[in-house]
Amino acid sequence: MSESKTALVIDDEPDIRELLEITLGRMHIETFSVENVAQAKRLLAERDFSICLTDMKLPDGNGLEIVEYIQLHHPRLPVAVITAHGNVDIAIDSMKAGAFDFISKPVDLTALRKLVNTAVRATELETTNREDKQPLLTGESRAMKQLVNSIQKLARSQAPVYVSGESGAGKELVARSIHNLGPRSNKPFIAVNCGAIPRELLESELFGHVKGSFTGAHQDKAGLFRAAEGGTLFFDEVADLPLDMQVKLLRAIQEKKVRPVGAESETATDVRVLCATHKNLENEVSRGHFRQDLFYRLNVIQLNVPALRHRKEDISALACELLEKIASSAGAPTPTLSGNAISALENYSFPGNVRELENILERAFTLCEHDTIQTEDLHLPDSAPKPPPSSPVGGGGKVDYYQNCLEHGSIDEYLEEIEREILCKTLESCRWNKTQAAKKLGVTFRSLRYRLQKLGLDKE
Numbered sequence: 001m002s003e004s005k006t007a008l009v010i011d012d013e014p015d016i017r018e019l020l021e022i023t024l025g026r027m028h029i030e031t032f033s034v035e036n037v038a039q040a041k042r043l044l045a046e047r048d049f050s051i052c053l054t055d056m057k058l059p060d061g062n063g064l065e066i067v068e069y070i071q072l073h074h075p076r077l078p079v080a081v082i083t084a085h086g087n088v089d090i091a092i093d094s095m096k097a098g099a100f101d102f103i104s105k106p107v108d109l110t111a112l113r114k115l116v117n118t119a120v121r122a123t124e125l126e127t128t129n130r131e132d133k134q135p136l137l138t139g140e141s142r143a144m145k146q147l148v149n150s151i152q153k154l155a156r157s158q159a160p161v162y163v164s165g166e167s168g169a170g171k172e173l174v175a176r177s178i179h180n181l182g183p184r185s186n187k188p189f190i191a192v193n194c195g196a197i198p199r200e201l202l203e204s205e206l207f208g209h210v211k212g213s214f215t216g217a218h219q220d221k222a223g224l225f226r227a228a229e230g231g232t233l234f235f236d237e238v239a240d241l242p243l244d245m246q247v248k249l250l251r252a253i254q255e256k257k258v259r260p261v262g263a264e265s266e267t268a269t270d271v272r273v274l275c276a277t278h279k280n281l282e283n284e285v286s287r288g289h290f291r292q293d294l295f296y297r298l299n300v301i302q303l304n305v306p307a308l309r310h311r312k313e314d315i316s317a318l319a320c321e322l323l324e325k326i327a328s329s330a331g332a333p334t335p336t337l338s339g340n341a342i343s344a345l346e347n348y349s350f351p352g353n354v355r356e357l358e359n360i361l362e363r364a365f366t367l368c369e370h371d372t373i374q375t376e377d378l379h380l381p382d383s384a385p386k387p388p389p390s391s392p393v394g395g396g397g398k399v400d401y402y403q404n405c406l407e408h409g410s411i412d413e414y415l416e417e418i419e420r421e422i423l424c425k426t427l428e429s430c431r432w433n434k435t436q437a438a439k440k441l442g443v444t445f446r447s448l449r450y451r452l453q454k455l456g457l458d459k460e
């Protein structure tokens with residue numbers, strides 16, 4: 001059985017301290033309460049804790065300072081902040097700084113108990129089977145290692161994560177990995193494709209409905225939020241959510257409550273929200289297609305999944321692994337890929353990313369009549385016109401900028417793609433030495449750092 005659990009509570013209000021002590025005591029958690037930052041730091045140096053709950057306003061500092069201190073000195077300790085009701089900014093800032101989660105005042109005891117249980121599970125996961133829990137992603141490139149590193153850190157937190165990246169790059173797999181490695185792994189992971197649910201059914205699909213609330217509502221329906229209770233909801237293609245549903249989603253995330261269609265009251269939910277889209281969500285906000293407040297709430301942490309053509313080193317391992325999967329599900333021996341076929345794959349631009357690689361291999365596996373797949377079995381599309389950004393950078397031929405732009409959906413997306421390509425190439429040529437790369441590019445180090453952050457290329 002697991003060892004005894006301990007909590008550190010930091011709050012200058014005796015009533016809140018007492019309430020938390022009683023609640024945690026009933027959960028068999030030994031609680032140590034202090035009133036300020038200085039006392040908290042002293043206690044943290046003296047003993048280990050399973051969870052820390054801190055108020056935001058403290059007599060000699062604030063909760064953010066505690067979060068930062070714990071991140072630095074006790075990174076494995078989950079810390080949750082107690083915020084004033086409706087103070088979303090503080091909640092978001094603290095999660096960006098590494099807080100595990102937040103809870104608003106007046107403290108709802110059911111929500112508190114759920115939060116504490118999840119946090120304690122996260123600590124237990126840390127100390128038990130960490131080795132057998134690996135992200136589902138294959139790849140040894142620098143970019144992939146960085147991504148896996150971030151996933152491992154984010155799995156412990158409850159903060160919303162916005163996964164960006166091109167179609168087929170592995171955004172859903174990233175979301176699944178965050179769920180699988182975290183304390184919610186024994187609860188459901190539900191992926192919702194926001195663009196695939198008919199508009200008129202969306203509200204009832206997400207939040208449920210009560211019997212008789214509209215024609216065809218023959219019985220109560222729980223909805224996806226409640227189906228994912230205790231687990232994770234992944235909103236794929238979140239940019240496709242209509243504006244009226246965006247308002248409702250915002251409310252659900254902010255209040256941690258949902259109201260089924262036709263219901264009198266709201267129901268509390270405990271769900272971690274992750275989202276993704278292949279579109280540029282910032283652009284969607286500036287074009288008025290996506291609500292700024294929802295974007296702000298979903299984009300607490302952003303993770304970018306690099307396009308496959310920007311991590312060519314991963315192609316060979318990925319191809320072998322995918323081929324093995326394809327063969328094993330067909331109950332056949334795994335064919336090998338010739339050296340030339342691997343080189344051809346490495347030189348292809350993969351506009352459809354890993355999904356396209358899967359499709360290419362599936363077709364080659366089905367059609368190839370030998371045990372070795374050769375370049376011609378891959379039927380790679382003529383990759384001459386791809387990738388679009390490399391043409392203006394290094395190409396000699398005439399470039400149809402207009403056509404390339406149309407293919408990207410917006411000029412901003414297209415320009416970002418070009419910028420990304422230039423930065424990656426330059427950094428690769430300088431072995432990721434940013435000072436050298438900035439010099440080569442004729443920009444300041446600060447400017448390069450800003451650009452890398454903007455494009456999600458600098459997560460470390």
Ligand SMILES: Nc1ncnc2c1ncn2[C@@H]1O[C@H](COP(=O)(O)OP(=O)(O)OP(=O)(O)O)[C@@H](O)[C@H]1O
Binds near residue numbers: 137139168169354358
């Ligand atoms: N690093 C990886 N290792 C192994 N398989 C991967 C990896 N990345 C992606 N895949 C596989 O590629 C396919 C596409 O991945 P996924 O669905 O996660 O992409 P996506 O970015 O969410 O796509 P979309 O934008 O179309 O929703 C899946 O079958 C997934 O298992």
